[in-house]
Amino acid sequence: MRQISRRRLLGSAVAAAGAIGCGAWAAEAGRKTGRAKVVVVTCPDVIDKDKPLNAPALRRMMDAGITALAGKRDVKEAWKSFIRPGDNVALADSGTWLNNVPEVVVETMRGITMASPKAVTLTYCALDEMKPEFLSQLRDGLKRQGISPSLMDGSVYTIKSNYHKRNYTSLVMTPTVKRHSIAGVGGVVKHYSTMSKDGPAPHHPNAMETAGSVIVPEFGHMSHLVIVDALRFGDLTKGPMFWQKSLIFGTDPVATDVIALEVYLRNCKPYENLPPERHRILADTRYHAGISDRARIDVTDIRV
Amino acid sequence: MLGRAGGVAQWRSVTVRASRTGAALWVALALALLFASGWAASPAWPGQQSIAQIVGRAHVPGWTPAGAPRLLTGDAIFGYMDGAGEIPKACGYRALLVRRYAHPSLGHLTLELYDMGSSSDAFGLYSMKRTPTSHFVQLDHRAALDQGQLVFWKGPYAAILYFEAPQQRADAHLLAFARALSRAISQRGAPPDLLRYLPRRGYVQNSARFFRGKAALDIIHFVPEDIFGLRTGAEMVVGTYSTPPGIILVARYPDGQAAQRALRAIYRSSSGAQAVGRGRIVGAAWATSPSARGRLLRMASSALLRPGPPWPDG
Numbered sequence: 001m002r003q004i005s006r007r008r009l010l011g012s013a014v015a016a017a018g019a020i021g022c023g024a025w026a027a028e029a030g031r032k033t034g035r036a037k038v039v040v041v042t043c044p045d046v047i048d049k050d051k052p053l054n055a056p057a058l059r060r061m062m063d064a065g066i067t068a069l070a071g072k073r074d075v076k077e078a079w080k081s082f083i084r085p086g087d088n089v090a091l092a093d094s095g096t097w098l099n100n101v102p103e104v105v106v107e108t109m110r111g112i113t114m115a116s117p118k119a120v121t122l123t124y125c126a127l128d129e130m131k132p133e134f135l136s137q138l139r140d141g142l143k144r145q146g147i148s149p150s151l152m153d154g155s156v157y158t159i160k161s162n163y164h165k166r167n168y169t170s171l172v173m174t175p176t177v178k179r180h181s182i183a184g185v186g187g188v189v190k191h192y193s194t195m196s197k198d199g200p201a202p203h204h205p206n207a208m209e210t211a212g213s214v215i216v217p218e219f220g221h222m223s224h225l226v227i228v229d230a231l232r233f234g235d236l237t238k239g240p241m242f243w244q245k246s247l248i249f250g251t252d253p254v255a256t257d258v259i260a261l262e263v264y265l266r267n268c269k270p271y272e273n274l275p276p277e278r279h280r281i282l283a284d285t286r287y288h289a290g291i292s293d294r295a296r297i298d299v300t301d302i303r304v
Numbered sequence: 305m306l307g308r309a310g311g312v313a314q315w316r317s318v319t320v321r322a323s324r325t326g327a328a329l330w331v332a333l334a335l336a337l338l339f340a341s342g343w344a345a346s347p348a349w350p351g352q353q354s355i356a357q358i359v360g361r362a363h364v365p366g367w368t369p370a371g372a373p374r375l376l377t378g379d380a381i382f383g384y385m386d387g388a389g390e391i392p393k394a395c396g397y398r399a400l401l402v403r404r405y406a407h408p409s410l411g412h413l414t415l416e417l418y419d420m421g422s423s424s425d426a427f428g429l430y431s432m433k434r435t436p437t438s439h440f441v442q443l444d445h446r447a448a449l450d451q452g453q454l455v456f457w458k459g460p461y462a463a464i465l466y467f468e469a470p471q472q473r474a475d476a477h478l479l480a481f482a483r484a485l486s487r488a489i490s491q492r493g494a495p496p497d498l499l500r501y502l503p504r505r506g507y508v509q510n511s512a513r514f515f516r517g518k519a520a521l522d523i524i525h526f527v528p529e530d531i532f533g534l535r536t537g538a539e540m541v542v543g544t545y546s547t548p549p550g551i552i553l554v555a556r557y558p559d560g561q562a563a564q565r566a567l568r569a570i571y572r573s574s575s576g577a578q579a580v581g582r583g584r585i586v587g588a589a590w591a592t593s594p595s596a597r598g599r600l601l602r603m604a605s606s607a608l609l610r611p612g613p614p615w616p617d618g
Contacts, residue, residue: 049470097385127383130404132371159383181523182390201382204390204519206528237388238453238466272523 036255036291040263041065041302042246047231049243053103060304062107065227065249068300076114082225082251083115087170090222092157092195094176095125098234099134104174104247106141108227112172113147123156123163160199164218171222177264178234179241183208184276185264188226188257189283192219207274212283215253215290225249226256233268242268254283254290255297262294355401355419358461361488364480367413370406375399392418394517395428405481410471415481416464420457423493424539428514429462430455431618432523436510436544441479443486445493446510446617454478459491495618500611501554501585502543503603511544512618525551525590527575532586533557533566545600550591552604553577557584582608 041064046057063075070081083089089112094100105122112120122142128135139149156162163171173191180186182204189212193203196214203211228248232240246263250256257280270276284292291297359373374384377399381389384402392400399419404412420426427445433455434440434448441447447456452474453466463485465478496514513524518534521527524542532538532555540555557563563584570579570588578601579588587604591597 097388130371130374181388182519199382201379201389206518207522207526209528235451237385238451239468239470241451273526274523275526278526 036252038250079115087117089120089170090168092173096127098176102137184270184274212287252290362484367405373403390519394520396425424496426457430457431513499615506547508544548596
């Protein structure tokens with residue numbers, strides 16, 4: 001993984017812009033270039049097991065990641081690379097069991113609104129309602145950013161979901177990564193199946209081998225921006241187990257998930273003997289939803 | 305064990321005994337909350353009152369219920385725990401009651417109480433949630449403590465208790481809840497009879513697992529194809545062995561023909577498993593080294609001919 005300073009990154013950012021930006025469907029971009037780009041931003045000071053979130057550090061991480069992914073110097077312009085004025089944007093949180101650090105969702109919402117899309121909805125997972133304190137933190141965080149909590153809607157990301165009934169043109173998501181007793185390690189591709197109109201259950205057999213099958217048919221008409229909340233990695237339903245302190249940015253769901261898994265496996269294990277790479281590879285080779293070949297994924301590693 | 309054709313559940317009634325003064329009040333409160341919170345909208349479920357009473361009596365000083373309890377049956381479990389629901393399903397779960405509790409200084413604790421219908425299946429869910437490296441404590445049966453989570457079983461019930469955030473004094477509170485729940489369940493239950501077909505020599509303590517679905521086997525040894533026919537009503541135990549290193553699997557089928565079909569599928573597959581059959585039981589071995597696999601298979605074959613005594617615990 002290439003490691004560069006933020007200054008050097010900005011210096012070379014424009015050259016890195018291109019195929020993945022402009023709200024294009026990532027798999028389409030991947031087909032054109034044959035490559036995918038993923039940005040990993042890590043900040044040792046952002047959070048820890050016994051240390052609350054450092055909001056300014058998170059802001060720096062978010063700004064560094066989005067500008068690096070877009071290849072733009074200006075944060076607002078970077079967000080506009082992915083969110084267009086005519087977009088009807090759905091922001092999906094991580095869902096339950098490893099809820100997002102609420103500020104990650106709030107910061108993402110802030111970025112989206114900076115790009116001034118036609119409409120935006122925070123389609124939080126309906127299961128979050130089991131954790132009223134999480135929703136209350138989200139509402140309070142939005143208010144602090146001057147964003148109306150009325151943009152929160154728990155009726156879309158239900159199990160089974162209603163995304164297909166709405167006219168969203170852009171999907172932004174903040175999945176978390178966790179040890180998972182069916183997928184081995186759950187992440188981005190699995191998250192799409194959870195957000196699908198039939199729910200995740202039909203995709204459970206055989207280590208969730210069909211999880212990636214929903215991405216193109218159900219979400220392929222939308223532009224995609226994935227911001228993996230890898231501040232902490234989770235363990236099944238038990239909450240955080242490792243404080244990774246990273247955010248992972250990409251527009252190709254499969255490539256972003258492959259890198260998220262790579263980062264996860266540095267310090268955490270899959271669930272027993274389940275093969276966590278399998279459903280990610282099949283999302284590419286069988287369902288053509290993105291790039292899983294590590295040799296064709298360019299990773300930019302940033303420390304802030 | 306195998307009498308579940310058509311998915312018809314035979315409910316056993318569970319006698320619940322009051323164990324503390326004021327328990328009746330808690331039961332009444334719990335039932336009132338349950339029925340006021342949408343339980344009544346669930347399909348009729350004969351075990352509803354028993355599971356509610358057990359949870360209602362699980363009162364631990366300092367902790368108060370947070371929100372209404374939820375009862376889940378069938379595929380509704382996926383609406384609660386997504387993929388994690390496959391394991392309880394693979395162990396034959398009938399119903400799940402979820403209740404959160406709050407403590408002024410310790411935050412939230414969640415109780416999941418599963419009605420598994422039989423003590424074999426209750427052991428099965430417990431066995432899928434513990435590992436040999438768990439920290440074990442003795443309740444009515446062995447219970448496993450891991451990183452702020454406690455798993456135990458008693459009678460036809462399995463329970464998982466966990467803190468939502470790391471706590472330094474977690475274990476004492478988890479055990480207090482577990483003991484309160486245990487007191488409210490009168491039946492002790494016994495581990496599955498199928499465990500007798502696992503050899504004891506070389507067995508890694510607390511490694512045996514019991515289940516009925518492929519999703520559970522996938523966790524232990526992933527093979528994309530259902531070579532053991534676990535989607536057709538078989539039950540299986542799997543034990544880990546240190547000498548020689550590997551695993552032994554024993555499956556019991558509804559009839560001899562199903563066992564024969566599984567044997568053929570195992571030998572046709574490229575899974576690397578070797579198997580032997582006796583009537584409606586199939587024993588199989590997996591190991592990375594061929595010699596270890598051969599030795600494990602001989603041990604499995606022997607145990608099929610001469611099963612051991614019932615296991616007192618798993």
